Amino acid sequence: MNLNYRKAALALALGAAGLLAGCSKAPVAQHEEVRPVRTVVVGQSKGTVGATYSGEIRARYESQLGFRTGGKIVARLVEVGSHVKRGQPLLQLDPAQESLQLAAAGAEVDAARSRVGQARLDLRRSEALLTHQFASQAEVDHQRLALDQAEAQLRSATARQQFDANQRGYTTLVADRDGVVSSLRAEAGQVVAAGQSVVTVAADDEREVAISIPESRVDELRQARSLQVAVWAHPGQTWTGTLRELAPDTDSVTRTYSARISITQPDPALRLGMTASVLAPDVDGKSAIRLPLTAIVDGAIRRSVWVVDARTGRVAAREVKLGSAQNDSVLVTSGLAGGETVVTAGVHMLQPNQQVLLAGSGK
Known part of the structure; x- marks a missing residue:
């Protein structure tokens, strides 16, 4: 009984081995992944790719105005948004100091003119005495030299008087063009230095859009044949623009190039400071x-x-x-x-x- 069991187990093992051997010879199907x-x-x-740049409406010409002399502001004659004409007063300094300097210069001119008159009389007397041999030629030459010096002092005093008169006129800051006051950086009572910018006047005529360009789009903007300007305040309306100015260097903070897009035919609807967008529809051309x-x-x-x-x-x-x-x-x-x-x-x-x-x- 035990022998028969062993023979059956051996036959079963041989059959399984043969079956495995037969399976190993069959090729495995390869399925390509789709x-x-x-x-x-x-x-x-x-x-x-429809390059669009955001910016704001700016004036073509903006004047940064400041006094040509220092002093204390006593009157502010305009407000932000005021329309001004060329030569219109904007701010006024206290003219007391300049008035005193002008008065002193006038006194110097009067004194110099008197010295010139006296030197001329002395020269005439010396020349008359020379004809009668009562004076020497050296004394006459000395009087002529004194007259030349007096006349030079008169010219110097007159120029100084004109300079002080100009300084007196500089105490009134006036507009250099027709436009609108876009900013005021000074108040009555404030002391300002000569040349300090206190008023910005934007010209009334031309308008343009100030935008910033990444370095990868600079050449494309240069080659753009047409630019379209739109503003948020007037949806659906566009204006034609042209590239007027492109900065040669990047901004130190944003690392972008500043550009100015001039609007060909602006109208009063384009107000300063409006948010605008510039579309370059054919940057590659x-x-x-x-x-x-x-x-x-x-x-x-x-x-x-x-x-x-x-x-x-x-x-x-x-x-x-x-x-x-x-x-x-x-x-x-x-x-x-x-x-x-x-x-x-x-x-x-x-x-x-x-x-x-x-x-x-x-x-």
Whole structure:
């Protein structure tokens, strides 16, 4: 009984081993992974990503005005927002000190004029005495020299009087152009120094938009052929603008370039300080292909996209060159001709010649 049991167990073990040996020789079926992806059919479009810059309405000319002499302000004759004319008084300094200096200069002129008159009389007397041999030629020359000195002192005193008269006039600050007072930085009773800016007058005529440009968009703005200006206060209305000024260096804080966009035909609706936006609709100026940033595969030295073969459903890498980028879009300047099906999602999970399943497409 025990022998029969052993024989049965041995037969069962041999059968299992044979079965395992037979299974190991059978080939294992390999299933290729088909990865679902999102795609887009690319096409030529205008070379732009709709570059928009925010700024504010400013005057083309702004005068930072200050007194040409120091003193205490005794009167403020305008307010912020006041419309002024050229030559209109804005602020007044206490003229007491300048008036005293002007009076002293006038007295010096009178004294110098008297000295000139006396020197002329002395010269005439000396010349008359010389004709009768009662005076020497040296004495006459000395009187002539004294007259020249007196006349020079008179000219100096007259110039000093004119200088003090100008200083007296400088105690009244006047507008240098027609415009509107955009800021006042002084009050009555305040003591200001000569040259200190206290009033800003914005000219009435031209208007422009002050914006800041990142370094990656400077060349595009230079090449823009048309600019559109819009303000929040007047939705749906636009004005044509042109690039007038671009700073050669960046701001030390924002690291952006300051630019001024001149508005071609401004109207009274554009008030100073309004929030404005500048649209550059053709910054690249040529046709290009626009793709989502998610479609770009960044390599070590190049950038590429996955192009799907319409017949086989397999992907192949295509090297591309990129242009401008904004938000979630980028322009492809070369590498695609238009009409290709490009993968826009799942690009980093793909391998060359991999089978894909199109989960969605669009134009």
